[in-house]
Amino acid sequence: MTKLQAILVALGVAILLVAPVGQGNYIIYTLCSWLLFSISAMGLNLTLGYAGQVSLAQAAFMGIGAYVTALLTLSGIHWGFATVISITSSFAVGLVLGYPALRVQHHFLAFVTLAFNTLLFLVLRNEEEITGGSFGLVGMPRPSFFGITTDSNLSFYYFSLICFLFSAGVMWWILRSPWGRAFKALRENPIRAESLGLKIRRQTLLAFAIGSAFGGFAGSLQAPLVQFIEPGSFALIHSLKLLLMVVVGGSGFFFGPMLGAAVVILLPEVLRFTEGYYLIIYSFLVIVLMVYSPNGLIGLGHKIIDKLRPRHEARRDMQQGAQL
């Protein structure tokens, strides 16, 4: 990390710390959901942007996390323990799902996850005795740590922020580790990476499972935030939404998913004056963005900087993108 980057990150954290102060509950709630969708999108970014696999079940993994956490905390188990179970089970399901799918062909993980997401929805809806069926589960308690509760919206925001920073730190560490660097090798040139002794399949599978575990973690935050979960919140359409977040922000960039989540969550607010037209405008913008800049908004930013700056400057900038 360069000095400039360190300063920028510190500045970002400082902004996040003061962002909710003096804001109404609605803004704080929106910020909380931005944080947790960022965590989930970060996980999907590992699968998509680094390992190059399309997963259409990130919402399902959030669902696994949310339901496991909800069921455990409703039966009196502490959130901290419940969330560990949530993450572990999402990771395990990711392994079980990914192993056979990655055995065959490149785009088959997308198909298997697509089927899995809908199947999970059906199970959550039909197995009423455990999951509450289509009525969902209500009233999950918000966790407290050493006597400090997160019941108020502001304290839950700071709690989510800690979880978010922790996840971002873990992701940063994963990508900086030799193991994480292998992903980049994999993405840039899979055949060469394999000839250098990388086990593509194992590497990709782990990336998918870890990405799914991030989804599970986000889900375990969603349960106490909304205090209500129902199968519909984890349907396929939400997986597509998450996929759009990652790609719109810029897949393969560290800050891409956070930017993408911000766009998807805040855009309805910004475009509210257009009433029903906001989805039309949004989807149109996504198509234009994909045509013009397949690397998403961050890629677009790079492109623009590229054009404005003298050539050698621009190249340094590109290096930075790859490092991140």
Next chain:
Amino acid sequence: MAELIQILVSGLAAGSIYALAAVGFTLLWQASQTINFAQGEFVMLPAFFVLVGMTVLGLPMWPAIGLGLVLSLLILGVAFKRLIVEPMLPHGTLPLVIATIALGLLLKESVKELYGATAQPFPAVFPQTVFNVAGASVSIQDIGNLVVSMLAIGGLQLFLNRTRTGRCMQASAQNPAVAEILGVNVKRMVMYTFLINAALATIASVLISPIYLAKFSNGETLGLVAFIAAIVGGFNQIRGALVGGLLIGVIDNLSALYISAEYRSAMPLILLIAIILLRPQGLLGTPEGRTV
């Protein structure tokens, strides 16, 4: 017995429409490696072109269907290829997948805002007359849908195998570089594929809307089913998509009746996963060489 016949006929009639959507899906995949997540919306949209023709312009049904076909060819065929697929092909599959997801959303929301959020009755092409076959009620509509879809797919198969243009299209799909060298205008062949897909979507739309009722959200389930049918049948074979479509239509009905109504939509998905694990090239497909 009458029950079983009833279920089979209904299943096949529904399945033949899934097949139409699925065939278009595989065509696009073969010709341009496009996984079209908006395929369901492609089938939803032409019905609204027809409705606009009838209610706004006051056309009779058949001219309105003609108008729908022309608009579909222009928008879902030419514009889709020129404006979205073509500029994105060099970027690889992922941005295109995302763009088609967004396109599906765009089409759906536009119909909702510009035409209306509620379902609309749609004129039937075939009379609703019902007759009795071994205790089962079969309508002319069922038979008509089945026959028209079979004719469309059969005709397409013949066109691809028996005509020069058709073979050029196949060559372009299998090996664009070699086809180009042999003097095939690959770009034009790919354009034909997109036009055929748009035409198939229009046929499917006109057949299905009297039953489904025209609604902006019709594509959601339809797209998913077409997708499953295409993979189950074999992603690179037209007859695979046909078999996949019919199979899904029948399985859906059979499982609702004999297995579990609550899990009826799970059966096609379980079939999908089983196929991917046991026979990844699909029931009638041939293995693809690429693994990376």
Next chain:
Amino acid sequence: MIKKLLCTAAMTMVLGMTPALADLKIGSIVELSGPGAAAGTNFRDGVKMGFEEINADGGVLKEKIELLEYDTQTDPQVSRALVQKAIDDGVYAITGTVFSSSTVVNMLVAKQAGIPQFTGSEAPSITSMSNPYIFRTAFGSQKGVPKMTRYMIETMGVKKAAVVWANTEFGKGGHTAFVDAMKEAGIEIVTDIPTEQAQTDFSADIVKLKSSDADAAFIYVTEEESARFLREAAKQGLKIPLVGETTLIGHKVIELAGEAANGAMGHVGLTPDANIPAVTEMVERFKAKYNYTPDHNAIKGYTAAWAIKYVTEMVGSPDSQAIAEKLHGLTLNAAEHPGVLMDVSWDETGEMSRESFFVEVQDGKQVVKAILPPN
């Protein structure tokens, strides 16, 4: 579109400049996009027309009402956030949401803030959670369905029944209410068929019904599915009477199903076809204003607006707490309070009661067969 944009922009500017003048704010939080858009738009337009008439009539406590509108996108989580936002924006009462899955979530927020909320939802669970701030605008299915089952048993002589329901929280609410009411009356449910939301092919379900020996079937799926269901039933020549709620015999279903709808019966709380002058006049005004025929959701929204006016004026101030307390056990009769269209009362849980109708579709029209007293 551009006109719409300019209008909204202009309105936001006007509203933005004069926040101090408009003192009485009501939040309208409904499904304007997503699967609930049709129901939500009706409800919103009803509320809007109600408050426009109220404002033209001198407002509430001589103040104009400012209606703040929010679109939940039919997403429970968004609806929860928007109720929060409406409360942050200073509303003293809320109308919406219509979909029960949203209402069960967002009513918790209104409860915390102590803001009375008039929901269009009919799921039983809403009034069973002892929330003192939730009020229905149409009675819950646990109240409506027993009225209908009584009619089925006593007048139609049903001994064995079948039930077809949408496997969603909406359908499940009706299913539970029906099964419970039938069990209480000692009537056997011989066939029980769950269906999917947006299901298109009902042939397997009709085959099952045909082979069942039920005297009548209760159909509880949403409007478009009802239309497809009725068509398939007509195609296969299903003989037993089909009974439902507004969702089976509403005018939208009749429009979509055509002749296949004839003979379907049902129980409706509010219908534009009811032979009540106040309702008919309201429907005419609505048609003239919005250019489409309102359904029961529009009437719910309209009466909610007027109920808010009457109760606020009874209390004498826009005091959310006092209004909620006043509403419990309150009866508004239509003679003195014409805006509620029909006599209506709320009990301690926020549940409401009102007369309702049993109708049959004949020649594409709802014909009232019996008026069912409030229970």
